[in-house]
Amino acid sequence: MTSLYDFKLPALEGGEIDLSQWRGRPVLIVNTASECGFTKQYEGLQQLWREMGHSTPDGLIILGVPSNDFGQQEPGDSGQIKQFCQRRYGVSFPLAARSIVKGHAAIPLFQWLAKEGGFLSRPRWNFYKYLINREGHLQRWFTPLTPPHAPRLLEEIQRVSAQRR
Numbered sequence: 001m002t003s004l005y006d007f008k009l010p011a012l013e014g015g016e017i018d019l020s021q022w023r024g025r026p027v028l029i030v031n032t033a034s035e036c037g038f039t040k041q042y043e044g045l046q047q048l049w050r051e052m053g054h055s056t057p058d059g060l061i062i063l064g065v066p067s068n069d070f071g072q073q074e075p076g077d078s079g080q081i082k083q084f085c086q087r088r089y090g091v092s093f094p095l096a097a098r099s100i101v102k103g104h105a106a107i108p109l110f111q112w113l114a115k116e117g118g119f120l121s122r123p124r125w126n127f128y129k130y131l132i133n134r135e136g137h138l139q140r141w142f143t144p145l146t147p148p149h150a151p152r153l154l155e156e157i158q159r160v161s162a163q164r165r
Contacts, residue, residue, distance in 0.1 A: 003137060012078050013082060013095075019063075025134065026060050027132040028132070032065065032095075033071075035075070048148050052157065064094070064096065065101060065109075067099055
């Protein structure tokens, strides 16, 4: 796989998310969990989605990838995850089906992210963030300690968003 656009993921609500549909748009990929100390970051991610995402045809895409890999903090099925995210945080950005994001069993997207970002970019907890540029390559990654409203994340999103193909 050579870029983000080469991947497809099962969608939380069934069907498939073909990442090639977002060609030319910046994408923020986040491995999420509903029972984590960082779960409140859903609120900030939804705010970013409202402010920078769906309102413009080339705006930021946010993709949540729920995972039960860290502390068994995403135990629910797709229906429970969807209900929690919508009811608690009003999440309307795309969510993939619950996936494995670490180790040899990680889904191909997260294997690619680990290759692009190097060893330290591999998620070691929930809410790692991966910013993909308009060309479909990893621009920068952030640990869960960087909330969605952190100036350094916002600055990097602005930088990527300002780039034109």
